Amino acid sequence: MWQTIITVLIVALALFFIGKKLYYIVKQAVDPKQDISCSCGCSGCSVSNCNSRETNK
Amino acid sequence: MAVVAVLYQIVTAEKQTNNNITTSVISKQMSDKSITVALAGNPNAGKTTLFNKLTGARQHVGNYPGITVDHKEGYFNHDGREIVITDLPGTYSLTAYSVEEIVSRDFLTTQRPDVVINIVDASNLERNLYLTTQFLEMGVPLVIALNMMDVAKDRGIEIKFAKLAELLGIPVVPIIARSGKGTDELIRQAIRIADSDKKWIPRDISYGEDLDEVLMEIIAAIEKASFLTERYHARFTAIKYLEHDDQMLTKGQEADQELARQLEQTVGTISDHLLKTMDVYPEAIIADHRYGFIKSIIRQGVMTHKFDTDRLYTSDKIDKVLTNRLLGPLVMLGILFGLYQFTFSWSELPVAWMEGLFSWLGAIVETTLPDGMLKSMVISGVIDGVGGVLGFVPLIMFMFFGIAILEDSGYLARVAFMMDRVFRMFGLHGSSVMPFIVSGGIAGGCAVPGVMATRTLRSPKERMATLLTVPFMNCGAKVPVLVLLIGAFFADHKALYMFLFTMLAWLVALFAAKFLRMTVLKGEATPFVMELPPYRFPTLRGLIIHTWERTWQYIKKAGTVILGISILLWALMTFPGLPQSEQDTFNAARNTITNSYSEAVQREVMDFNDNTDVLSEKALELKNRLKEIEQEESGLTLRNSVAGRIGSFFEPVSVYAGFDWKTNIAMLGGFAAKEVIISTLGTVYSMGDIDVDDADSLGKRLVKDPSWNSVVAVSALIFIMFYAPCFVTVVCIAKEASWKWAFFSMAFNTTFAFFASVLVFQIGNLLG
Amino acid sequence: MTLKELNKKCSCFARKLQKGSISEKCRIHHGPLSESCQAGKIKICKVTGDRKLCARMASLGVLPGEEAELICPQKGSQCLLKIHGGTLSLDQTTSNNIIVQSV
Known part of the structure; x- marks a missing residue:
């Protein structure tokens, strides 16, 4: 039983995390001022576009 | 300091509502505190290097022009002063010939920074000062940072910077941006100029x-x-x-x-x-x-x-060979093949270690956690899912290292030069080469910055053709998937197959571009002129930083986004589970089989301990028969799950390309991010096969599965390489072009990929 | 010395053109850069073609009267040109429009 509760909690957490990520991507897609590449998280673009923001702000 | 700035902003905002006079006083105080600095200069003069040095940021720096398309902001403190610094894209002039020039000029005229630091490459003074003259004409408050004094010295060039400052009438500070030498003095001078509160006074040059x-x-x-x-x-x-x-x-x-x-x-x-x-x-x-x-x-x-000015520098001599019409392309292909060979041969052992590490982790969880849902999630969802992606970290690292060498040395710019001729034949532009390489033309890039990099293309049709075809490249997320399938089915010639599939990606992208340029994107070709950076010997530090920052991003993504998606997919593959009636049927079958053996045998199987016991013949038979039932049950549970049903829904169509419902789940998951293909396959094969004695790697599990063979593998590889770009790329295309084009890209790519896979699978099957 | 005085000292091709010195020099053996088949020093006689292209080339220092070094002649195709200390890669359309003369 305790395994099921923890599992459900973890799945809910994952759902929240991915949902939040998705929300930001869509938000960036809608807002022309936002830089989409920061939400990509891949090895290419976050290096080139996002780190300065992350480290500086 | 940032907090102070925010506080000021809040204070300013509040006061604004109360009293306009107070507001202006506060903004004056603000401007006393913070200074806006713009970094401008020719492409490849070292603006981003200096930006990184000053702000401590890790903006990507490459030895090829045009890496900064948009302006980027950073903050740092110098003697208690907050400095807001903007890295502008590199330009040769301030006339609107290119997007970069427009971005830079607009920034200077609309934002009016307190001071502009003009980075001048000392080893190429004449060309660089051309932009300086335009700044002088514009009248911007200017400080010259004479960069790469070391390179100039090596070339026998000596520059009397004091004399230059005197003649131009502006401060000139010699610096070496790579090491940070002279940057303190540069910032001091910049602050001095910014504080002097001078108006913009243009210089007159006679024409x-x-x-x-x-x-x-x-x-x-x-x-x-x-x-x-x-x-x-x-x-x-x-x-x-x-x-x-x-x-x-x-x-x-x-x-x-x-x-x-x-x-x-x-x-x-x-x-x-x-x-x-x-x-x-x-x-x-x-x-x-x-x-x-x-x-x-x-x-x-x-x-x-110091030397004869007519002599050719080493860089030019190398170019004579490396960009030779016949030899150049051969060397280029050789380098590419060499890179794969290097990556695969050097990473073989560390990848095996990583696999070992994850199966060890799996075994620990297996023995410590009691049977149940959590255990299934940790083993199938997390360890077999995300572990599959993380297992390729060493390989990715070696690949990034190789690419960093090519990038830092300046060779990639030569690739762009050589590819221009080929690209032109297919209706693309020389400036399309960089977006292709950034997207993973060599391997390990990403389509999102690739799509963004198409901003350098001025012709809208050439830009659109590039933007729609860059997702065909093998990005960093597709590489581990490719490596997994190539490693499993073509283990003897891994580098060769990787090379061939890369070539295929380029060919398909180029033909797709040609097709688009002949149909929906008809238009004239525009000229391509680029300045080639000199070859530079990469520093070990630079290489390590480049390799690490990319590898770290890969790990970070696997540990966050991929982990989250993996857990969600595990849930989709677990629920709703088998209906009670079917569970009862399996339980009944289990009981029947168990009861057909003597009690002693049943007890032997029940008390069986993995490490110490050896089973009798009868007990082993019972255990295997129970295992068969269990596998059948878990297979059916998976098939009955939400994900399983979706996968099965597509099976009647996907079967023409050789994909069963399990592969379909992975391909659908791959739309979120291509790494998910690996993690999903890992979870699917882990859930269908829960026996821990058989702690095989995912590759081995695929080889053992009768629904996979080398023809299916090639068909799957082709589908994965060419089908719809990942979600973020689609959004990025929508942002850079329009939603119409984003949907077009998804539909066009998936249709093409599917028909190509069907063709390969059917022909492969016919040939046996 | 003021900037204006400095500027007066410079030798500009416009002035030379007015004197007719360049046209005389360039009269012999000239043709498009794309057709130069030998690496080595060349002198630019004229930049033709689209106005934008001419302007772009001018801003990169590819101007009549300038001397440059052809690094990688690829007859009928793109080429590498070393001018003002930098190496330019020019595509065929561009190099077709640059009329040069070997020095």
Whole structure:
């Protein structure tokens, strides 16, 4: 039983995390001022576009 | 400090509502505290290197031009002063010839930074000072950072920077951006200039009698009507009119149509006159006078050459071989193959270690956690899912290291040069090469910055054709999937297959571009001119930083986004589970089988301990029969799950390409991010096969599955390489182009990929 | 020395053109850069073609009267040109429009 509760909690957490990520991507897609590449998280673009923001702000 | 700034902003905002006078006082205090600095200069002069050095950021720096398309902001403190620094894209001039030039010029005129640091490459002084003359003409408060003094010294070039400062009338600070030498002094000078609170005073450069006369006439008209003067100095506007600057002409027409028409007429007359008498346009004469001005400065003892100026530098000598018409492409292919060979051979052992590590982790969880849902999630969802992606970290690292060498040395710019001819044949532009490489043309890039990098293309049709075809490249997320399948089914010639599939990606992208350019994106080709950076010997530190930052991003993504998606997919593959009636059937079958054995045998199986016991023949038989039932049950549970049902739904169609429902789940998951294909396959094969004795790697599990063989593998590889780009890329395409094009890209790519896979699978099956 | 005085000292091709010195020099053996088949020093006689292209080339220092070094002649195709200390890669359309003369 305790395994099921923890599992459900973890799945809910994952759902929240991915949902939040998705929300930001869509938000960036809608807002022309936002830089989409920061939400990509891949090895290419976050290096080139996002780190300065992350480290500086 | 940032907190202070925010507080100020809050205070300012509050006061604004109460008292306007107070607000202006506070903003004055703000401006006393923080300084806005713009970094400008030619492409590849080291702006981003200096930006990183000053702000401690890790902006990507490459030894090829055009890496910074948009301007980027950073913050740092110097002696208690907050400095907001903007890295502008590299430009050769301030006329609207390219997107970068427009971005830079607009930033300077609209944001009006307190000071502009003009980075000048000391080893290429003459070309770099061309932009400086335009800054002087514009009147921006300027400090020159004379970068790469070390390179200049190696080339036997000696620059008397004090003399240069004296002649130009602005501070010149020698620096080495890579090591940070001289940057302190540079910032001190920048602050001094910013504090001096001088107005923008443009310098006059004479353009010869003919043009000077017209200039005076235009300036008088501009000043009289205050035409665009709120943003540009009259002389600047006049020069831009003479240079036939599209953007300024449009702005002029918007501001005052009548005057704009008059000015255009005046400029038209002188242009015609010059064209008739000298066969040149005014802009050529202006450029010539600017270069003349630069030469006159340099000749006054600013620059001395130790060696003969005519001699070719090593860089040029290398270029003679590496860009040779016949030898160049051969060397390029050789380097690419060598990179794969290096990656696969060096990473073989560490990848095996990583696999070992994850199966060890799996075994620990298996023995410590009691059976149940959590255990299934940790083993199937997390360890077999995300572990599959993380297992390739060493390989990715070696690949990034190889690419970092190519990038830092300046070779990639040569690749762009050589590919221009090929690209032209397919209706693309020389500037399309960089977006392709950034997207993973060599391997390990990403389509999102690739799509963004297409901003350098001015022709909208060439840009669109590039933007739609860059997702065909093998990005960093596709690489581990490719490696997994190639490693499993073509283990003997891994590098060769990787090489062939990369070539295939390029071919498909180029033909797709040709197809688009012949149908929906018909249009003229535009010329391609690029300055090649000199070859530089990569520093070990630079290589390590480049490799690490990319590898870290890969790990970070696997540990966050991929982990989250993996857990969600595990849930989709687990629920709703088997209906009670079917569970009862399996339980009944289990009981029947168990009861058909003697009690002693049943007890033997029940008390069986993995590590110590050896089973009798009968007990082993019972255990295997129970295992079969269990596998059948878990297989059915998976098939009955939400994900399983979706996968099965597509099976009647996907079967033509050789994909069963399990592969379909992975391919659908891959739309979120391509790494998910691996994690999903890992979870699917882990859930269908829960026996821990058989702790095989995912590759081995695939080989053992009867629904996979080498033909299916090739078909799957082709589908994965070419089907719809991942979600973020689609959003990025929508943002850069439109949602229409984003959906087009998804539909076009998936249809193409599917038919290509069907073709391969059917032909492969026919040939046996 | 003021900037204006400095500027007066410079030798500009416009002035030279007016004197007719360049046209005389360039009269012999000239043709498009794309057709130069030998690496080595060349002198630019004229930049033709689209106005934008001419302007772009001018801003990069590819101006009549300038001397440059052809690094990688690829007859009928793109080429590498070393001018003002930098190496330019020019495509065929561009190099077709640059009329040069070997020095």
